[in-house]
Amino acid sequence: MKIEIITVGDEILIGQIIDTNSAWMAAELTRQGFEIVAITTVGDREEDIAKALDTGFSRADLLLMTGGVGPTRDDITKKTLCSYFHTELIFDEQVLQQINRLFASKNYPMNELTKNQAFVPKDCTVIQNRVGTAPLLWFEQKGHILVSMPGVPFEMKTAITGDIIPRLEKQFQSADYLKSSFLVSGITESSLAILLDDFETKLPGNFSLAYLPSYGLIRLRLSVRGKENLPEMESQEKKLREALRDFLVAESDEPLESLLGNVMRKERLTLSTAESCTGGNIAHRITLVPGASEYYKGTVVSYDNAVKTSLLNIENETIKVYGAVSREVVEQMAQNVSEKMETDCSIAVSGIAGPEGGTPEKPVGTVWICTQAHRKTVTQKYQFGSSREENINRTTNMAILQLIKMLGK
């Protein structure tokens, strides 16, 4: 099944926002074994949208369309789809009820424009939007499918994972697509490609291996179509596992924070963190996991050195002698936050995220990470890049990873 993603929105064509929606959808659909053949953005104009649909249908079986479905005048997708599929708008009582429920739960007042969201094209399947007012519209015509959904990232993500992928899997896919994921770290993408050269050369032609690098981690996806390939898949997995050696962190597609959560739950451990340069991002990532409160107690972000002293009891002398970005400070941070929050494990980081604050001895990107577990301590120095965002994300990944490794995965 070939898919094209079509985004409707002038804001992307003028470069006001970056189209992260399409990247998210592409990654998610690829992970599920679907093939994306094109990604297109066009403006909020009827003839441009219609043209994009014509082109889309000529190269793809399914068009996933986001944007232009809000209640305001610049939102013309619904009207355009009616013309395109030669149908008309009808009122859908169920959609209105869903909107009423949503608005009531948020104490929003209802108004006429919002009620208009319940007008939907006659000849399509209407799927309720669980978290917003614009329903998903699913058109099928001559073996082709078009699904229109909101462009609000949170609504789009809910629609893709909660409704669209499950329906596509039911309609088009069985256990026909085999894939396995390997999480790798401690090696660059090109070095990994050299390490896997022999494996890839010998890999049967119907198999594919994709590299998905992200902030110090690389996810490998080994895949093949057809369940008759299961024995060969298992054999290839074994070879890949052997080739990856110690660089292999986990055979999983889960985010790092979920992997950590699994270990915490399984071993009934508790966790606290003390952050400096990551500014709360480690806590944020850990608490993205539903149910994290079972094992996670909290963090102290000591962005200011005075806070390191007042809240984490780091000795002034230690900061003066070694500097805030040092093995000594980060080890005290890990030890003290663990004592204060009474946890079994802790993560502490201190570094220079940039763009300012670097020195010749400690340039931007210098980071110390200390992890404690079972009364043992691991402390490591890292040298990351010059970008603030990159340093925050790499430090977060490496810190969580360091604790996962300490706990024996």
Add this chain to the structure above:
Amino acid sequence: MKIEIITVGDEILIGQIIDTNSAWMAAELTRQGFEIVAITTVGDREEDIAKALDTGFSRADLLLMTGGVGPTRDDITKKTLCSYFHTELIFDEQVLQQINRLFASKNYPMNELTKNQAFVPKDCTVIQNRVGTAPLLWFEQKGHILVSMPGVPFEMKTAITGDIIPRLEKQFQSADYLKSSFLVSGITESSLAILLDDFETKLPGNFSLAYLPSYGLIRLRLSVRGKENLPEMESQEKKLREALRDFLVAESDEPLESLLGNVMRKERLTLSTAESCTGGNIAHRITLVPGASEYYKGTVVSYDNAVKTSLLNIENETIKVYGAVSREVVEQMAQNVSEKMETDCSIAVSGIAGPEGGTPEKPVGTVWICTQAHRKTVTQKYQFGSSREENINRTTNMAILQLIKMLGK
């Protein structure tokens, strides 16, 4: 002059990388007054590229194409363009000299693969790449133009600003693009549309108003092409400002955390935070701003109630009587973190992010936010949705916004 941006690259179609190149090009070209009508990504396959070119030429006068021009086997753009324009590759001595100069300056060894970069299509204008090995290829045919350039961001940017825009400006006349942004909150998108109904009805036809909602905020973009419209633009801005009344937060395109940073710096204030349900996301957002350490001291994330007591000195009795998600607790959190970190301002939040933890009186999405500044306190209760991610992001936005409003913007 209508422009389409075409990116060639499987890595975008599988969601491995976000297409930031197109956003950068779109912003840069829009600023120069050019109109982007579509942005398309297709994979590294000849027929897919040819199809994208056909579609592109049917809706645009100029195609700007990036990617697929490297020296390795998977880079097929040059070959595809030769077929498409019915021409052949010839050796270009000047391109080789440029590559030699470049490699000599970096002490890179030359190899055969790189020398092949000097083979270029016969029937096109070759423009030297100032910073890389693949030259820019400029095709003109029947009034249409196609320019192929490298996808490496630094090379693409150098080509666009140094060669392509100057040539386009010389050859065509561009109309300037005027835009202004308004950040709005406290109103749903549909209510805002009703509020602005009269304004939109009277808005001249060449102007456009776009709504961009995100987690409790709506960004409005008012725009028009042609600098002769500047007086009318100013007049419309004034009308919009009046229509928006108190819902207008700022006339800016900046993220909320940058707006807060601007106020903090200007008023020379310091800030601390105490978080519960946001799990460090407020601190994370605040510290995304370069230089945040000037005013931001830190956060305590008390995910566990015991941490509220031990690190933030919240009285056990208060938690017992009112619950952790209450006006009383969140006000103590704001007060105590401010005292402990010795800051002028503070933000404290406590709520139920979900999916678990809700009760009939305090369902998932119940959030209390307290902000303190200049010895004054504002405390508000919010009722957000049922999604954990949405609740974390809405709480973060509303908390930062509440403080910005307290400080009189």
